[in-house]
Amino acid sequence: MTKPPPRPNRPVYLDNQATTRCDPRVLDAMLPWFSEHYGNPASAEHRMGKEAEAAVETARTQIAALIGADAREIVLTSGATESNNIAIKGAARHAKRMGDDRRRIVTVATEHKCVLESVADLAEEGFEPVVLPVRPDGLLDPESLREALQVPTLLVSIMAVNNEIGVIQDIPALAAITKDTGALFHTDLAQAVAKIPVDLTGWRVDLASVSGHKIYGPKGVGALFVRRRPRVRIAPLFSGGGQERGLRSGTLPTPLIVGLGEACRIAALEMAGETARIAALRDHLLTRVREGIPAIAINGSTGARIPGNLNLTFPATPAAAIMERIPDLCVSTGSACSSAEVEPSYVLRALGLSDDAAARTLRIGIGRFTSPADIEYAASALMAAQDPLPGTHPDGNPPPGDP
């Protein structure tokens, strides 16, 4: 439709919900812990172990500060997937072991795959998963949660921010509804931390998962918040050396933990300004693309949404074709984990999109290192990559058949 823009001198990365560039300040903070200070933080008998242990504890404090927790409530893990697995399986298995006869575990259809699979794994252990639908805007209707909780429930797991459509669930309200029934509440904060304010002291959340590489930290590290007062008890996924108070054994990767701490420190300082800047870039991109492609649809609530996310259904062109036509633009057709699959996104299906519309949908994730020039390039390239709309093309392509 329009002339393609000149190729950028490097790929334009707009997939910041899949993973983020490691912040150079995070790299600088980590490097000495890779090279010079290689003690095992569990080797508290000698000074090289002690200095690693001290660095881990500093990072733990930084992580806790960003989410309004106490450092003693932070269990370090290999990432949010592991944190979600420990929280969900650990809470359910511990309760069962203690003779709790509640079996219901409630979650939402748009959760990350690792939450849905953890819940499904528990079905094989005699638990009763209930997967709630969402409204067309991607938000959970609190009434459907209330209804599900009429059966005595062990655990509710609801993500704070969706990884594909960026919508923000009202976690304080949903947690309150859950806690009033006596169930435990877990939230996956992987896409929320450093994007929206999180206050686990004020929120009635028992368990919460944090990722390093979604917040400009390294891959291979995350955290699980486990409330201390009242104390939440969970069974570990694996044991051994007894690290992390027995909740998560295994040598702590000091450099990665230092990196996660630094990423949290930076986010606490810069989130407010960064959020405003990213929102302006996102709004500009949407305005530009809408000018060129008026029939574009945006999926998910536009009000309750993190600033960095757009999820757009194009009127005629398959998302895969757009991506092929713009090799210099890194965007995605769904979550990264499942993006190699041919299956349409289950998140978009849960919103009521047809498979055909889902196949014409791109996720665009704007982040800390996105420049105005990146946005200009993306807008021009996305417009240039569109097929002509049905009825406007001389060769008369059949209409895409989706209302």
Added chain:
Amino acid sequence: MFPHYLDANASEPIRPAALTATQQTLRVIGNPSSVHGAGRAARGVLEDAREALAALYGTAPRNLIFTSGGTESDTLAIHALGAARRVIAASIEHDAIRAAAPDAEHLPVDRHGVADLEALERMLRDGPPSLVCLMLANNETGVIQPVAAAAELCRGHGALLHTDAVQAAGRIRLSLAALGAHSLAISSHKLGGPAGAGALLLAPDADIATPLISGGGQERGRRGGTPPVAIIAGFAAAATAARSDLGTSSAANALAALRDRAEGAAVAEGAIVCGGGAPRLANTTCLALPGFRADAQVIALDLEGIAVSAGAACSSGKVRTSHVLTAMGLGALAGEAIRVSLPWNTAPADIDAFAAAYARMAARLRAARAVPPLDPTGAAHRLTPD
């Protein structure tokens, strides 16, 4: 003063090739599951590392699963292969195995710390289908176990064998295929890579039906979560460098000579070498000083600038009686042994410093206790003269 670091079995210093690979890959942006260019670049690094490690350790790339480390790999093996099987674990296994199979039957070891294969055959002969866990090299004594022979026994009796090769990898040549084991665990930071990654290698006739960590379908559905590409790149680079050192017999022999010198200096002060009569890793020695608690020795050496450990480095510095040395029948000595484990970059000066510090420590501890000096050759106290 920079300490003389002789605690490699807790964590090896990073190898230069691993540091370079990790630093470079930390700057690669993509998620290896993403299909765009940045994702493909990350995936390329990940799959190159998988191929390199699979080739080094004797399995097909598709049968190597990346995990967060040795503990997770061991737990995954028992979770997957031990389901519906009796688990038999050597009495000297790492705590990761002991915790993952708390009800395991114990396979005894002899006084040198070597697993008793006749006992294993008796246990397998009439028992139900079993999973046997036998580590390749012990973390406290460095004693190398007869894993290939045990695997052959297991295969003869329809049992599976998992071997924790966390301490052996990078220090001896090893291959899952040659050992005949069904699964094998390795860890990055124990062979000179960065901490935060490990792997479970599977034989072609072993698989994982239910993952320990379920998720987005990564690792062929056998381990969810975005893999830490930069750590894994360093892992593969370290393993490659370690194998190359093993290929040049001079590097391996030099490390063994340094270890022997450290050991000799301690024995001259009355130390007993635990497991000294068995084949051992070239970098490890376990030294008991009769009558003196291990934690007092470690603290005294730390004050001298020597970093060693009392048994395994586990949680919060709590020093316990070693279950490994107890299983070897060492009685009170099990609470009186330190582990000296030489990193790949040990210099002769480190050993000189250790020898001098050990002598001062022994003298000081004895003076404080007014215990008469032991036979200076130590020969009378060496339990493992052969």
